[in-house]
Amino acid sequence: MVVVFSQASDHAQAVFQMTLGRWGPYTPFLLSPAGLTLAVWLTRRFFPGAQGSGIPQVIAALHISDQRAISALLSARIAVGKVLLTLLGLGVGASIGREGPCVQLGASIMDVLGRFDTHARPRPHLRRAFVLAGGAAGVAAAFNTPLAGIVFAIEELSHSFETRASGTTLTAVILGGITTLALVGNYTYFGVTSVSLAVGPGWLAVLVCSLAGGLAGGLFSAILVRASRGLPGLAGRLVIGHPFAFAALCGFLLAALGWLSDGTTYGTGYAQARHLVEGSAHVPWDFPFLKLAATVVSYLSGIPGGIFAPSLAVGAGIGKLLAPLVPGAPAAAMVLLGMVGYFAGVVQAPITAAVIVMEMTDNQTMTVPLLATAMLAFAVSRSFCRRPLYGALAERFLIALARRPS
Template identity: 40%
Template structure:
């Protein structure tokens, strides 16, 4: 027989235990710290890229020397001092969340030391002029900050290391994109592996708080601004379906390339060179990215924020073949081994694809196809359609495109899933091989 709810007993249980409230206070405090850390990381990355652009203004040929040397230096520092900071950062957090990962080994994947290294090395990638994003690295940075809270938590707390990693990783996405709702969905879709029933409300509150810290500093504006999409009617159906299919194919190919390049299972000549001479290989990738940057007038370097913003605003000054060159530059950057994310570059690649389709079909409302290309390519590359949909949805002025964006994300993800397995889950398996005693897959 179910006992009736006793308000007095429930009140006493909720407010009498100091451990509960100290745990909550610590989680909230570290969530705020994680959000502010990502804000500082964003500022540092932007300053680093501004310095690179200043270098380019001084001498147009400088990237041909600076970029390969810097890329080689970043990879050497990463491999020598912070192996766990390489790559995106999302696979590390997912590896830490695997049930097979011992709690005492979580520092291999997320820690304050790795967070500091990730910030400095990723900012170095912006300073080097690579095609790079900071959103994936923000996941590992915030996860490391949140995980450090466990040493201060009281004994017998209900907040676990798993919960802190989930909250920290999702807080990184929320703060990086200024979209708290996307952080919550990222936690559900990509990071969460087991239910945290007793503390889920607290952890979700921590994710939202970290995102709101970014909002309080940067203002209530989305990463790429507001998309003013017009002409959302039946005339969008065929062009939109074409964008969904093409972005699914392109994103699926991009994901397959990254898995083959970064998993260490490929046997081609370039992969053998990477395994034998990783520093020289990184320099070669940096030289190739610098060459693409010069060929496109600097369009493909950095996150692609400026060109994506211009396309959305209708000021299309992107060079011909921007889609292809940005695709290749982002792949080469990741392949080089530097700490680098793909979220913002993927949005830029998708935006270019949508813009190209609009020009090809002479479609009068290019912004709608650009938005669909952004959500489609990101959903296909990451196979996280709901997170991708919410990130782009929060940029759209009004709700006319919500169903179109959701449909595009699901179609593109389905096409990508046919072409290959999920990107981050496979790269997380590679990270698990760093555990002591792990056997090669």
């Protein structure tokens, strides 16, 4: 499912780019508002629970035992809606990723399979193990990073190492990895880079990227956490009273940001990040700022879609922008450190951030600098956003479920 979803995501972005090429750069000013409005309407009408990244829903599901409540967050219906509406968002230029949705997709599939347990007595710990394994397999298959899938399950989803769930998680990740290899072959998400960072003045890059990445990532997370409690002023009243008009406004802002960035802020940001890693990209100097803004706007609109890939693109742009400040460090190393610094600042899961970037670029020589940057960025981010993003958003889902009539 993840492989099919990934290929469909690439096709949706290609269709959007073809539309721009045929009808011109002003097309998103009509297409994006209409598409985001439609996506929000479909989400509210047919697929409640599919909005946003999907990772907070999985975390929330791990903290409840009532199957009815879990079904409001994980189900076959939600999985279908998550895939279709994420594709719709990518098809109209939203700055969203597919990796977060892959976590909810994997967890939903495993939860559905877990309900076929024929034993008379329910086994909550087994259902929890299935959900955890499905989420980990989703990350592993989305990035082709099996180690990151396991670390993500421990550090972000469960926040602990569970002996009873570890075997199930490991098995799911292995089988997911084998399936991915069989279908698309062995590949690295962002290609291969052999850049290294020698001990010496070049290590100033670790400090620079961790400070910038942690600051930007922490502010990004703080905005989304604050927005989850309700936007202030006119924007908040618009969301509550006229959610579809707010979605259309977000679509217009998204188009404006795309026009200002010469089209680089549309979609996942995968192409820009990969080219930056390879040293072949020529993105505007303000790309990371505009991409960050486009991701915030896309998320606030209420459509399904993740923030993994856009965050990695923002981080790569930050590293590229800061490269001239540290002449002793290779520009490619700055890009990697920028990616891990910003990503760690956003998700506040430093080990996951370092492992994902290391595996996605097949570069073990940068392991120590990546880990150091991730840990420092995590500390900086906590100064601006005390609660981890996904945990805070999961809490909002738990509160909403508690308020539902029984």
